[in-house]
Amino acid sequence: MPSTLEGQITMEKTPSYFVTNHAPKRIHAMARGVKLIIVVRNPVTRAISDYTQTLSKKPEIPTFEVLAFRNRTLGLIDASWSALRIGIYALHLERWTQHFPLSQMHFVSGERLIVDPAGEMAKVQDFLGLKRIVTDKHFYFNKTKGFPCLKKPEDSSTPRCLGKSKGRTHPRIDPDVIRRLHKFFKPFNMMFYQMTGQNFEWELGGEAAREPRSSRD
Numbered sequence: 001m002p003s004t005l006e007g008q009i010t011m012e013k014t015p016s017y018f019v020t021n022h023a024p025k026r027i028h029a030m031a032r033g034v035k036l037i038i039v040v041r042n043p044v045t046r047a048i049s050d051y052t053q054t055l056s057k058k059p060e061i062p063t064f065e066v067l068a069f070r071n072r073t074l075g076l077i078d079a080s081w082s083a084l085r086i087g088i089y090a091l092h093l094e095r096w097t098q099h100f101p102l103s104q105m106h107f108v109s110g111e112r113l114i115v116d117p118a119g120e121m122a123k124v125q126d127f128l129g130l131k132r133i134v135t136d137k138h139f140y141f142n143k144t145k146g147f148p149c150l151k152k153p154e155d156s157s158t159p160r161c162l163g164k165s166k167g168r169t170h171p172r173i174d175p176d177v178i179r180r181l182h183k184f185f186k187p188f189n190m191m192f193y194q195m196t197g198q199n200f201e202w203e204l205g206g207e208a209a210r211e212p213r214s215s216r217d
Ligand SMILES: Nc1ncnc2c1ncn2[C@@H]1O[C@H](COP(=O)(O)OS(=O)(=O)O)[C@@H](OP(=O)(O)O)[C@H]1O
Pocket: 015, 049, 050, 052, 110, 111, 113, 114, 147, 162, 165, 166, 167, 168
């Protein structure tokens, strides 16, 4: 980490911190006053997105439906599969709360980040104690991509959208498997809502209804 001078904020982003056992203790030892931002989305969609990313690098891996179960007939979910384990947010958060108070954490909804990027960014800026510089006028929705794009970043005159590896079309997953996964995650999600004091509304089915993303094909 570079030194942070007066009036500067240093930011660092690594997706695996949240789920890495030693990360909270080590980060606390390095900078106990750090502000932590965690972006979360429906764990079922997250698992499918994770699988889609792996599949793009290793097309020979078994199907999602095979990897998701220890025993599909008995309905035993394989919670040790990283694509699913990462989505047990309450479990990971519990580890972080042993080192940091919740007041140092801010949770961003991945779903709302798509439909209301300015709203989510307003909350992030408030949390960081910054003036609300990034607002609605900085975004436009790119229908083809299915994501908002930044209208004009400071260092460029052209809009900036998410890269090719984001917003990949997810494979079609057996709806029964999706239902079972929703059931599996529900108690952990409830625990997570309780711990964060935020209801991410993953039980409303909105995200599951978006699988597969045929609208983006
Ligand atoms: N700004 C924003 N808003 C909403 N969603 C976003 C955003 N940036 C990335 N994504 C989605 O997150 C999924 C993984 O991307 P990451 O950037 O986290 O991947 S990485 O592990 O850091 O490489 C990936 O999901 P899928 O599209 O489902 O594959 C990204 O599209």
